[in-house]
Amino acid sequence: MPMSPSFAARFEPIARDVAEHFGTPFHIYDERGIEETCAAFNDAFAGTGYREFFAVKALPNPAVLAVVARYGFGFDASSPAELAAAAAAGATGADICFTSNNTPRDELVEALHVGALVTIDDEAVLRQLLALGPPPARLAFRLHPSAADGTVHAGLLGDTESAKFGIPADRLVPAVTTATAAGVEDIGLHLMRGSQLMHAEPFSRTLGTLLDLAVRLRDEAGVAVSSVNLGGGIGIPYRPGETPFDLKDFGATITAQLERWERHTGQRRPRLHLESGRAVTGPHGVLVTRVINRMHKARTMIGVDAGMSALMRPALYDAYHHVTVLDGQSRPTEVVDVVGSLCENNDKLAVQRELPRTDVGDLMIVHDTGAHGWSMGFTYNGRLRPQELLLHADGTVSRIRRAETVADQQATLRFPATVLSVRRNPSTVR
Numbered sequence: 001m002p003m004s005p006s007f008a009a010r011f012e013p014i015a016r017d018v019a020e021h022f023g024t025p026f027h028i029y030d031e032r033g034i035e036e037t038c039a040a041f042n043d044a045f046a047g048t049g050y051r052e053f054f055a056v057k058a059l060p061n062p063a064v065l066a067v068v069a070r071y072g073f074g075f076d077a078s079s080p081a082e083l084a085a086a087a088a089a090g091a092t093g094a095d096i097c098f099t100s101n102n103t104p105r106d107e108l109v110e111a112l113h114v115g116a117l118v119t120i121d122d123e124a125v126l127r128q129l130l131a132l133g134p135p136p137a138r139l140a141f142r143l144h145p146s147a148a149d150g151t152v153h154a155g156l157l158g159d160t161e162s163a164k165f166g167i168p169a170d171r172l173v174p175a176v177t178t179a180t181a182a183g184v185e186d187i188g189l190h191l192m193r194g195s196q197l198m199h200a201e202p203f204s205r206t207l208g209t210l211l212d213l214a215v216r217l218r219d220e221a222g223v224a225v226s227s228v229n230l231g232g233g234i235g236i237p238y239r240p241g242e243t244p245f246d247l248k249d250f251g252a253t254i255t256a257q258l259e260r261w262e263r264h265t266g267q268r269r270p271r272l273h274l275e276s277g278r279a280v281t282g283p284h285g286v287l288v289t290r291v292i293n294r295m296h297k298a299r300t301m302i303g304v305d306a307g308m309s310a311l312m313r314p315a316l317y318d319a320y321h322h323v324t325v326l327d328g329q330s331r332p333t334e335v336v337d338v339v340g341s342l343c344e345n346n347d348k349l350a351v352q353r354e355l356p357r358t359d360v361g362d363l364m365i366v367h368d369t370g371a372h373g374w375s376m377g378f379t380y381n382g383r384l385r386p387q388e389l390l391l392h393a394d395g396t397v398s399r400i401r402r403a404e405t406v407a408d409q410q411a412t413l414r415f416p417a418t419v420l421s422v423r424r425n426p427s428t429v430r
């Protein structure tokens with residue numbers, strides 16, 4: 001949701017001072033807003049066996065992870081770097097879900113070593129895991145999106161045909177049986193079928209699918225499923241005026257569905273796991289960037305000091321991010337493209353957008369960058385990823401990540417020299 005009135009009221013009056021002190025550009029996150037959203041998640045599922053595992057990839061900064069951890073959230077990690085970020089925020093063992101795919105062996109070893117609940121994405125990964133020695137007591141199994149009835153949301157997760165994630169439903173029973181035969185005692189199920197979903201209904205259908213599979217596992221393999229994970233995918237309104245996802249309705253729908261199932265099947269209902277990223281932090285961050293050039297081509301181009309290396313979503317998905325100009329409300333407007341300095345024509349934060357007229361030095365605010373913002377940034381063209389700041393509940397601001405430097409980028413060029421010179425025996429060369 002474009003910046004909440006509360007975030008705006010606390011940040012905008014100090015924005016110039018913050019920009020002066022820390023320099024631009026920066027992502028700044030609203031601690032109080034994140035706290036309120038964490039509390040709203042917990043309220044929506046109060047009384048249900050539920051735990052949120054914040055998807056680290058949405059905002060992998062330990063200072064922010066520590067905020068959500070205060071609300072009892074665990075973490076969903078899918079790489080060693082994300083495991084390290086979760087550990088830096090104090091998470092251990094069962095606080096972490098490891099939901100990876102095409103999992104490399106050494107990453108599997110690392111996830112098992114920290115005691116994370118590993119989600120098996122394919123039988124190939126299960127075979128790797130079982131070859132490592134005695135398996136962990138708990139494992140989860142991710143289902144291929146084709147397991148879900150109705151529309152599968154293509155795009156990030158792929159459609160029924162092209163999706164690379166998870167185990168097809170008809171192979172679940174044998175895969176789980178292999179695991180239990182090897183000594184795994186506690187089985188969870190996982191299915192994520194979309195992102196940026198704005199209603200409870202697709203989640204409810206996903207839950208229905210997983211609960212049906214839980215019955216099958218009981219009947220065909222004698223296995224009781226202890227947790228169901230609906231993945232992430234709760235959407236946020238990126239445009240002003242859009243209706244936000246109704247967390248209360250979501251919680252009530254899912255809770256009622258679990259209770260009904262328990263009554264009908266006589267089976268104990270599994271715990272509910274979610275791995276929300278975007279919905280937790282997305283609306284509570286903005287990218288602040290300064291206008292550095294006004295340029296006139298066929299269109300008016302407003303050049304700013306941030307670009308797609310700080311926020312990829314507009315270039316990658318043609319995504320809309322709301323843009324405002326600090327203290328620009330009463331100015332005449334103009335239609336412009338807001339551009340960065342990368343040598344790619346899609347390096348634009350906004351395209352043909354009506355904005356207040358800006359001059360060099362003005363501050364622009366790009367909204368809803370609290371998830372999949374900094375974390376998707378990249379360094380193509382030698383562009384440097386920006387710093388991250390945290391606006392605390394008491395109104396103070398701290399730097400929680402410095403901006404990248406050229407020296408950071410060149411660090412991988414410094415290493416002990418190593419040369420391999422392979423000499424072949426001529427008689428063996430044909």
Ligand SMILES: *Cc1c(COP(=O)(O)O)cnc(C)c1O
Nearest residue numbers: 055195232233234275276277278
């Ligand atoms: C990306 C991802 C999430 C988080 O998705 P959001 O849309 O940010 O809520 C959760 N789980 C898995 C496995 C993911 O890949």
